[in-house]
Amino acid sequence: MLKTQKLVYERIVSNTRDIRWDLPEGLTAGELAGELGAGRNTVSQYLNEYVERGEFVKIKSRPVLFLDRRTLEELYGVSLPWSVYDTLKALRDTLKPGEAEQVQGEARDFGKLIGHRGSLEACVEQLKSAMAYPPAGLPVLLNGESGIGKSMMAQLMHEYGVNRGILKGDAPFVTLNCSEYANNPELMATNLFGHVKGAYTGAVAGSAGLLQAADGGVLFLDEVHCLRPECQEKLFLFMDKGIYHRMGDNVNWHSSKVRLIFATTEEPEKVLVKTLLRRIPLICHIPSIAERPADERHELICRLFREEMRTTGRQFYISRRVYHLLMTANFDGNIGEIKNCVRACCANAFLAWQSGDGRENKGPLCIRLSSLPESLLLSAGEPYGEALEEDGLISLEELDRKFRAERSENSVYAQLLREYQAYLERGRDFSRLLEIMLSRLEGYYDRLSYAEGVLTTPRYRLFESLMESVSSLLAGKYSLALHSRESRFLAMHFYNRSLAGREEDSGRLSRALDGLMEEKLRKERSISQEICEFLEKNIGITTGNMDRVFLTLAVKSNLRDVDLDKAQCFILCHGHSAAGSMAAAANAILGAYVYDAVDMPLAVPAEQVIANLLGRLKKLRGCTEFVFLVDLGSLEQIFERVRDLDNADVGFADNVSLGLALELGRRLLAGEPLEPALEAAAAAGRSNCRIACNRKKEDVILAVCATGLEMATKITRLLENCLPRPIPASIRTYDYAGLVEEGLQAPVFAQYHVKFIIGTLDTQIPSVPFISLDQLVSSQDVGLLGRLFSDYYTPDEIQALEQNLIHQFSLQNILDYLTILNAEKVLSLVSDALEQLQRRVGYSFSKQTVTGLYLHLCCLIERLVLRRDTAEEAGIDRFIDRHGDFVVNVKNCFSVVESYYSVEIPVAEIRYIYDYVKADRNLDE
Incomplete structure (x- = not known):
């Protein structure tokens, strides 16, 4: 089984890497089963398990396709937020293949750079711009700590220029480490600009210099801060005009088309003369390894270990604590120091492997705490040695898969x-x-x-x-x-x-x-x-x-305790800022964002102001309450234009003042309904008010329980989980005692249209149906769910709702009996098997029978897993002779269950299932 599972994984990874989007072959359960000579159900089970763990992507097309998530993310440089997509097109739209740096094969230029679509993206874009800017690019300065990869980025910039045709294929890349000339500016100038014969003692022949050697390509000046100011000044003329003199020759001019890249670990403003700094338009600050996200450090560590694996020809297994140290330790030398640390780990592990029976052993090398450099262990406060090891070794591939799955799972946006x-x-x-x-x-x-x-x-x-x-x-x-x-x-x-x-x-x-x-x-x-x-x-x-x-x-x-959307409130005043000032003052005193302002300049026609207001209201789709507090002269005109807002109650009050705004705001924030709140505030402020009620009440289903809100909340969640699809009605928890006491005067009836109430004890509310939990899962009232949900669901969907209710109640019961198995998983498998069995025997079991079989079969599977006693075998042969077809049907329907748990349901237990079903409906003998 494990071998088949491994082969399934390897084939999906390989087929994903070589995928043809127009002809995606080898990515279905059926194709893999035929290729591997395995059962389709078994292969399908493995594929779906990989999807559940976030390692594979599933496309719900016909037929269903499976791809390796990590391979897709690496090929397209994206992080996939989902493991399931409706169509192949939906997945491709997420991958954005047109923007990929690579599709197959090796990455090119900046695509090789870890973080090129992450923390280094802005820097990479700068370097691309510097290389491509006409006619000969722009000078660029790479700034950052030692060991962050400045030299590599300079080389990738050159490679980018060649790949994009900006530079010729044979364009040179020349490096000059300025630290070698820190105390000898003349020698630096000689090497950079070249010299003529006799330019200085010992100059027996002329030299073209590095500017000439780099003509048509890139000259990388590393550690430029080591140059004295007079050395830096010698670059000015060349940077301005592209011409220079060779040392010892002040007559003849030479030219060179060179793209200059500088690098320094110091603050540029402190170590470079201002005149040089002004000539470098792009300064690229590269973050240290401590400033970069965890996924980039993880990718770097994995890449470095893979390079060592290729070097040694051995697979590596890594201690989780070693990995944790590499991910969290402070590396002042950045990437360079991490690279040295990884190499030292591998060398120490290789030595330990050889000092044992390594010459005969062709197994993996193990990276343990004892493999790490002692300096890292001491700085991290870890004990040195193998005796106090470890919390498990893991392969590099498994480590990478787990990291990516956890990252996807923990991403707040994905959640x-x-x-x-x-x-x-x-x-x-x-x-x-x-x-x-x-x-x-x-x-x-x-x-x-x-x-x-x-x-x-x-x-x-x-x-x-x-x-x-x-x-x-x-x-x-x-x-x-x-x-x-x-x-x-x-x-x-x-x-x-x-x-x-x-x-x-x-x-x-x-x-x-x-x-x-x-x-x-x-x-x-x-x-x-x-x-x-x-x-x-x-x-x-x-x-x-x-x-x-x-x-x-x-x-x-x-603002969890503040309902900002209780009503959309506006203050409208003539003048340039009167409304804004009043709204700001009211919000400040109320301590909440209640009012928006609409200023009405005197020079602007009222019709235009109203038109702008109507435009704002259209954007507030879904709002069910509006309030307009206006100054004198505008109430009637505005009221007539907005009184008929679709599905929204509209309130108006004139003679607006700060006192009126505060009184209304306090009442609304306290949860008072709009109509009484506005009437009371207007009376207190001596204002006239009008209300137009246009809102259609939202349908709700109330869940209540005499024992308290906690149980009512459980009822709400249970019903939500059973609905086959969303309905235009919400399910809300409500206080049972308050509902009984207030009856139809409870605020919920004024705000919503209550379709029915579900709970444990009848609330005795006239004209509002009450349904007990017992009624929902029993067969006493066959058409109950159909009557309750006829406005929302088709007959097939109502049947699905009934099945979901049985499933949910059964799950709660099964949780009390099982000790080792995942109740939800075993119930899901048993439920699928029973559905198949009902189709095979040609009729549906009653709710009681299904519920009873759920409990019996789930407990049976656990007994079989634990190898405990099952039903007696006496009389089995006679049962098989008489009901062989039923035995075959059960075996076929439960094959997935048996395969998943590596058990076999005895015929004696099948006889029990037969008796159970027979009690529900007489079978033909």
Whole structure:
């Protein structure tokens, strides 16, 4: 079995690497089963397990296709947020193959660079621009700590120029390490510009110099800060006009078309003369390894180990603690030091392998704590030696797969998208989705709180400063000050986002989620849009759908107890800033974002102001309450134009004042309904008010329980999980005691159309149907679900709802009996098998029979796994003779269950199943 599973994995990886999008062969369960000579169900089981673990991608086409996720991400330089896609086109749209640096084979130029689509993306774009700028490129300065790869980036810049036809194929790449000439400026000038015969003592022949040698190519001046100012000054004329004199010859001019790349580990402003610095238009600051995201360090470590594997011809297994140290240790020498550390590890492991029975052993090399350089162990506070090892060895391939699966699982954007997908599939109401997403946000904040090293970098301090500005902006405009905790976490999040380079997006799905936020959390979404625009303007980060979703949730989390969307309120006043001043003052005093302002300049016709207002209202789709507080002279005209807003209640009051705005704001924030709140505020402010009620009440289903809200919440979630698809009605938890006491006067009936109530004890509300939990899962009232959900579902969907209810109640019972098996998994397999059995015998079992069989069969599987006693075998031969067809049907239907758990259902137990079914309906003898 394990061998087949391994072959399935290897074939999918290979076929993904060689995929032809127009003819994707070898990617279906049937094709693989035929190729490997294995059972299709077995292969399908392995494929779906890999999908569940996030290692494979599944395309729900006909036939279903499977691809290797890691291979796709490496080929296309993206992070896939999902493991399941509806169509092959949907996957390709996410991969964006037109933007890939590579499709097959080796990466080219900057595609070789770890982080070229992440933390180094901005730098790479600068280097591309410097190389391509006509007519001969631009000088560029690479600035960063020692060991970060400045020399490699210079070489890749040259390779990029050759690959794009900017440079000729044989264009030279010449390096000059300036530190060698720090104390000898004349020798540096001689090597750089060349000299003529007799230019100095010992110059018996002339030399062309490096500028001439690099003509048509690239000259890389490393450690340029080591040059004295007079050496730097010798470059000015050449950088300005492309001409120079050779040493000892002040008459003849020479020219060279060279693209200059400088590099320094120091602060350019302190070590380079200003006149040289002015001649370098592009300064590229390369982040240290400590400033780069964890996935890039992981990729670097894996790449370095793979290089050593090729060198030694051996597979490596790595201790998890070694990997953890490499991922978290402080490497002052950056990539260069990590590379030396990895090489030392491999050398030590190779020596240990040889000193044992390595000459005969062709197995893998093991990288343990004892393989690490002693200096790293001491700096990390780890004990040196093998005795205190380890917490397990893992292959490089498995380590990489686990890292990527965990990264995808823990990505906050991917988590939010998964919850939204579940919301669409299971029909949860938005309040439940919002609750789950806010909890995901809190979990993400918890993970950020453990981040180390980030807070010390200059770039992070920039983001921290920007978030303080954002907080001030919100406080001044909306009276919404971010808590210091949220401000810090937002700084960390967008700092990491800037390093990652690209938004983790999922096209249509993320756009739909952003649209849902705009519909349900209008004001929070508006604030998030303003923050995104601020970030784009000030740091150049490109924001997208999921950034807006994330910020909308962050604002909502900060104001969890404030309902900003209770009503959309406007203050309208004549003059240039009267409305804005009053709205800002009211928001500040109320401590919440309640009012928007509409200023009406005296020179602008009222009709134009109203037209602009109507344009704003159209964007507030889904809003069900509007309030307009206006000054004198405008009430009637505005009321007539907006009183008939579709599906929205509209309130008006004239003679607006700060007192009126505050009184109404306090009442709305306290949860008072619009109509009584506006009437009371208008009376207190001596204003006239009018209300137009146009809103259609939303359908709701109430879940209640006499024992309290906790059980009612469980009922809500259970029903949500059973719905075959979303319905235009929400399921809401409500207080049982309050409902019984207030009856039809309860506020929920004024705000919503209550379709029915579900719970444990009847609430005795006249004209509102009540359904007990027992009724839902029993067969006492056959048409009950059909009557309750006839407005939403087809007969087939109602049947699916019945099955889901049975499944959910059975799962709760089974959880109390099973000790080792995953109840949800075994129930899922048993449920599929029973559905097949019902089709084979030609009729459907009753609810009671299905529920009883669920419990019996799940417990039976666990007994078989544990090898405990099952039914007696007496009389089996006679049963087989009489009911052989039933035995065959059960065996066929439960083959997947038997294969998954490596068990075999005895015929004696099949006889019990037969008796159970017979009690439900008499079978033909």
